[in-house]
Amino acid sequence: MTPKPVRLSQTTITELMIPAYANFGGKIHGGIILSLMDKVAYACSSKHAGAYCVTVSVERVEFLQPVQVGELVSLHASVNYVGKTSMIVGIRVEALNVKTAVVKHTNSSYFTMVAKGDDDKPTEVPALVLQKEEEVRRFIECLRMKEIRIKVKEEMNDAKSSIEVKNAAEILKNERCIIELRV
16 A cells, blocks of 8 residues: 555635524534534545545534634645544634635644445555654644543543442532432
């Protein structure tokens, strides 16, 4: 399998934000943006893998600024890391106000994608050729994010398994809730 440079799979999708995408407050639904992010992650990862890819996880979606009807939203995706069958795709979302030419960064996120073979099982992906310092930095960042994700998952599982309702009154004394247990 021939290794591929990052640039070969980099993908940008631009879409006009129309009124049908807006919520009652006149801002674009976060779900619309997430759907577009999923599409660009698929396009980018499948270009690198040369195979059908599926979304396994989404890391850190923070909506930094609202997107308005009439803005052009561009989603820039790049494969930042590859494992044996998985890839981490970094996505940067920007909204352009065509009247003022102001571009705002609305959010960034990381999608973990897995390549699937014709048998619907994970299939190996090409190695990633890192040709710029920024690409090396992003690959290392993804390695660190993977380590952190594993630790957080373990801690979450520990937290779930160690909850004792008998101590709830003490644990929740400064929270905004009222305990009214019924049998």
